[in-house]
């Protein structure tokens with residue numbers, strides 16, 4: 437029994453070493469550091485042939501070229517998007533048939549600005565009305581090359597300002613991918629979230645460079661870096677995110693996720709949630725480790741946001757409350773903040789401005805076994821003297837929330853925390869109310 441285990445492991449190791457060597461020419465590392473994934477990532481098979489994607493090069497739609505090259509090189513090939521080319525995508529591409537294939541993106545892929553087409557044809561992912569330009573899934577798929585995906589977001593930022601119900605596509609839809617690595621890649625001007633990762637497992641994101649600011653007075657809203665949903669064993673590491681909403685967000689049924697070595701600027705923090713938005717759904721977020729994050733110019737550093745037990749409206753396009761479930765075993769370890777409104781924010785009153793109402797209808801989402809540690813830096817002026825807020829809607833729905841080694845100061849030198857309905861003997865912070 438033991439001997440065969442050792443043998444199996446040795447074979448597994450040889451396979452993954454082979455995969456690493458094979459991929460080294462393409463600048464994909466495939467290695468997680470310093471923390472290892474909750475479960476080992478499956479090795480990638482060797483690729484045997486290379487296909488280049490032709491491009492029209494004149495702004496006409498290249499999606500048929502892309503899909504036919506992927507079909508030709510699927511099952512053991514590498515599909516190259518050439519360095520000197522721009523590929524225009526004007527049709528929604530279903531790439532969920534991929535298997536043992538690499539996409540080496542050296543050039544640029546740009547999505548058209550045809551907002552009528554995309555609103556009618558982008559893939560509807562249902563959750564929070566998210567739609568995606570494409571959906572990429574299957575098994576053992578690596579996407580790398582440090583080329584660019586450009587979502588042509590400006591037209592969407594301007595359109596959204598006049599109609600909040602416009603369905604803005606997510607730039608990268610990873611839907612049903614089991615085994616693979618994504619990155620290095622440059623992602624620019626996403627109309628909405630940069631990544632939606634759903635129904636996926638064993639995926640590593642690394643070397644992702646996100647940026648895209650609006651050039652008009654209409655800011656680029658809801659540009660989350662990653663939204664993870666119904667997915668397990670995911671790693672996000674070594675990335676730089678310049679955006680205007682959550683840097684990373686753990687949405688319903690994100691389990692076993694490691695996020696490490698990120699530089700986030702302008703975001704809403706690394707967020708568990710929002711959760712409990714849909715009344716008849718059960719949301720589970722469990723086993724999350726967030727390590728070594730630099731957080732600049734953000735509303736939050738470490739954040740947990742769940743909806744209350746009562747219907748609430750955050751904005752025209754975001755309403756919810758009343759859903760149940762649990763948030764369990766979440767660790768935020770090592771974070772440096774600068775110009776961040778709250779270093780730590782835990783709320784069970786998301787989307788509801790009336791705190792009395794939240795306490796009357798406590799959240800049905802329980803929060804337990806949460807660890808905040810080694811967080812340092814300076815907040816923004818916004819809530820000075822407060823630097824954090826840990827507020828549950830009832831002591832019955834929150835337990836075992838710990839904070840230690842929190843060396844955070846406000847610009848005026850204060851360190852006050854609001855702590856409500858939590859055991860503040862576990863919080864090594866300056867709770868000024870409880």
Ligand SMILES: *[C@@H]1O[C@H](CO)[C@@H](O)[C@H](O)[C@H]1NC(C)=O
Nearest residue numbers: 495548549550588590591592
């Ligand atoms: C959309 O893209 C086309 C082709 O690149 C360009 O001619 C047009 O001006 C763009 N429209 C908007 C509203 O940006």
Ligand SMILES: *[C@@H]1O[C@H](CO)[C@@H](O)[C@H](O)[C@H]1NC(C)=O
Nearest residue numbers: 561562563611634635665666
């Ligand atoms: C994920 O899988 C579930 C169950 O098969 C399915 O209902 C759903 O449409 C899939 N996609 C997303 C984005 O949830």
Ligand SMILES: *[C@@H]1O[C@H](CO)[C@@H](O)[C@H](O)[C@H]1NC(C)=O
Nearest residue numbers: 562563564565601752753754
């Ligand atoms: C989609 O948007 C509509 C309009 O805002 C809203 O009523 C509905 O609840 C949303 N659906 C989901 C799944 O969020």
Ligand SMILES: *[C@@H]1O[C@H](CO)[C@@H](O)[C@H](O)[C@H]1NC(C)=O
Nearest residue numbers: 469470696697698699728730
């Ligand atoms: C932390 O992340 C930064 C990148 O943001 C990286 O340079 C540094 O090596 C990481 N530290 C550790 C201990 O991994």
Ligand SMILES: *[C@@H]1O[C@H](CO)[C@@H](O)[C@H](O)[C@H]1NC(C)=O
Nearest residue numbers: 647678701702703732733734
């Ligand atoms: C960081 O975000 C701020 C807005 O919060 C923006 O003005 C600045 O340009 C960003 N920095 C980089 C390097 O993109």
Ligand SMILES: *[C@@H]1O[C@H](CO)[C@@H](O)[C@H](O)[C@H]1NC(C)=O
Nearest residue numbers: 665666688689717718719720
């Ligand atoms: C989350 O997982 C639980 C347990 O498997 C399941 O009951 C629930 O329906 C899932 N929720 C969502 C939103 O997928």
Ligand SMILES: *[C@@H]1O[C@H](CO)[C@@H](O)[C@H](O)[C@H]1NC(C)=O
Nearest residue numbers: 723724725726764765766767
């Ligand atoms: C909780 O998460 C940590 C990583 O932060 C992990 O090492 C541990 O195994 C998890 N606990 C359980 C019970 O899965």
Ligand SMILES: *[C@@H]1O[C@H](CO)[C@@H](O)[C@H](O)[C@H]1NC(C)=O
Nearest residue numbers: 678700701702731732733775
């Ligand atoms: C934070 O924002 C300020 C002003 O908007 C900007 O100068 C600075 O570069 C930003 N920090 C980072 C790390 O981008």
Ligand SMILES: *[C@@H]1O[C@H](CO)[C@@H](O)[C@H](O)[C@H]1NC(C)=O
Nearest residue numbers: 789790791792793794796797
């Ligand atoms: C907040 O909710 C309480 C309890 O339901 C209610 O009595 C109060 O009028 C509400 N306050 C506002 C400003 O709506």
Ligand SMILES: *[C@@H]1O[C@H](CO)[C@@H](O)[C@H](O)[C@H]1NC(C)=O
Nearest residue numbers: 821822850851852853866868
């Ligand atoms: C705690 O915060 C209050 C309010 O800002 C401040 O007056 C007090 O000095 C702080 N206590 C410590 C030990 O820093």
